[in-house]
Amino acid sequence: MNYKNRRTVCVFDFDGTLTTRDTLLLFIRHTHGTLRFLLGFLLFSPLIIMMLMRLFPNWKAKEKVFSLFFRGMTHDRFLELGEAFASKEAGRICNTPVIDILRRHLANGDKVYIVSASIEDWVRPFLPHWVGSEAGNSITFLCTQAEISASGTLTGHFLTKNCYGPEKVARLLQAEPDRASYFLYAYGDSNGDREMLAYADKGTNVKKNANNC
Numbered sequence: 001m002n003y004k005n006r007r008t009v010c011v012f013d014f015d016g017t018l019t020t021r022d023t024l025l026l027f028i029r030h031t032h033g034t035l036r037f038l039l040g041f042l043l044f045s046p047l048i049i050m051m052l053m054r055l056f057p058n059w060k061a062k063e064k065v066f067s068l069f070f071r072g073m074t075h076d077r078f079l080e081l082g083e084a085f086a087s088k089e090a091g092r093i094c095n096t097p098v099i100d101i102l103r104r105h106l107a108n109g110d111k112v113y114i115v116s117a118s119i120e121d122w123v124r125p126f127l128p129h130w131v132g133s134e135a136g137n138s139i140t141f142l143c144t145q146a147e148i149s150a151s152g153t154l155t156g157h158f159l160t161k162n163c164y165g166p167e168k169v170a171r172l173l174q175a176e177p178d179r180a181s182y183f184l185y186a187y188g189d190s191n192g193d194r195e196m197l198a199y200a201d202k203g204t205n206v207k208k209n210a211n212n213c
Helices: 024-043 045-052 058-070 075-089 096-107 126-131 133-137 166-175 191-199
Strands: 007-012 111-119 140-144 146-148 154-158 182-188 202-205
Touching: 007 096, 024 045, 024 058, 024 075, 045 058, 058 154, 075 126, 075 146, 096 111, 096 126, 096 182, 111 166, 126 133, 140 166, 166 191, 182 191, 191 202
Parallel strands: 007 111, 007 182, 111 140, 182 202
Antiparallel strands: 146 154
């Protein structure tokens, strides 16, 4: 196939790809402290066991955990916590080889998307720390969105589908529907990225290809 006149589009997973660990649990611990974090997950332990046994949907369990810790919080406060979280953790959990790949794509003028099941409000603030504010502003985020009430508080529900598995491809196609017009690079690390990696012209599992990053 002739790629000469096609744009280059790149999609990056966030947790475990641009970072070295999952950020949901880390964010909850950052915002609520270790004791509240442990008590909350003790409360939900039966649900978590059911999820691991595939008796309860992953997205629904995640939403219930999110609701327990953040329902009723103002969105402004949630944004502040996301900024503080990124400032604290950006240098600690950065997956430097993959972030270097991200920087190269940005330097080449490629269109970059971050496609993540994590909530955008704590994902977005990490990127200026890694690539600078100007480059960070050029990135588009396709993440799970938290629902916000008319009064400006978090309802505890998700506004969008959990951006995981097939939903990652669906969200990309909403943003980039003309698939024939671009060459697609994708970077991920887990089963939640499998469909996205398979859909790409060049999909890279960064965990399997760590020595080549």
